[in-house]
Amino acid sequence: MDSLASAIALLEHEPAWRDPSSFRFRADAADRLELLLIGAHDPALVSRAVALIDAMASIDAIGFETMRDAIRRGEGRAAFAPWLDVGVPTGQHYDVLDHVLAGVLALEEPDVAQPSPPREMVFYQPSPARHIVDGIARARIARDDVVMDLGAGLGHVPILVNVLTGARTLGVEREPAYVERAMDAARSLGLADVHLATGDARDADLSAATVFYLFTPFIGTVLRDVIAGIERQARERPLCVVTLGPCTRTLARMPWLRSDDADPSADDRIVVFRAGFRGG
Ligand SMILES: C[S@@+](CC[C@H](N)C(=O)[O-])C[C@H]1O[C@@H](n2cnc3c(N)ncnc32)[C@H](O)[C@@H]1O
Secondary structure, eight states: OOSHHHHHHHHHTOOGGGSTTOHHHHHHHHHHHHHHHTTOOOHHHHHHHHHHHHHHHHHHHHHHHHHHHHHHTTOHHHHHGGGOOOOSOOSSOOOHHHHHHHHHHTOOOOOOSOSSOOTTBOOOOOOOHHHHHHHHHHTTOOTTOEEEEESOTTSHHHHHHHHHHOOEEEEEESOHHHHHHHHHHHHHTTOTTEEEEESOGGGSOOTTOSEEEEESOBOHHHHHHHHHHHHHHHTTSOOEEEEESTHHHHHHTOTTEEOOOSSTTOSSSOEEEEEOSTTO
């Protein structure tokens, strides 16, 4: 697909992208067309390319609805099966699984009243979905776990973890508009075991969770206070802390946490810590 004309000709005769489950094919093809459209001047070619992109978006919408129905029937894991073989991914980029998850959750990022977060608190950015899948596998999250996302944003982690494992999931998020959107998405998918609450993670009730997740939601003294809260919980019961991003380095310095990771300070991939008090 080296020119817009040849890309269009190829795709107009290619049946593969018309299969609703071919999200990756459509995502790659639409990206390629968008790139080739930059600087394109022939109005006929431009309108054929736009028609193809629109047709792909319509088929995506059918695929997303099929997946949403599967989730409502309790078959979400099977619906996501084509994308679950992620290995141990690295990096912060997004891929086709994020595209699928975004389509399935149909979450619009709301305009928030306070665009820059308070001191030591980090702005919203979703965890790349392949890291969530990796975290589930390496932390061995199962149906009897209770997973809590501290700084849960729009709820990608609580929702995907619940869909893939059946575990009850909790989230605390300081921005009420995010919580409202996340809970709307969970309700529309019939996910009764996903609960997000508005609040500051420092004040959250941590007593139910067996797994805590942090994608660097805060730094400095806020992070230290929340880690101290997790440590108090770890003195009571075995638990696991799953991290992504620079906050991992702070967790790696905690003497009560241990990790099997070759580099427990790695900030470009998931690191799983287990608490080293009794039974941990
Ligand atoms: C990097 S995003 C992570 C979002 C989500 N955990 C994910 O991985 O997709 C950090 C989130 O933490 C929230 N946050 C920051 N400080 C917070 C605090 N003290 N209490 C609760 N949420 C906080 C931000 O509003 C933002 O939505």
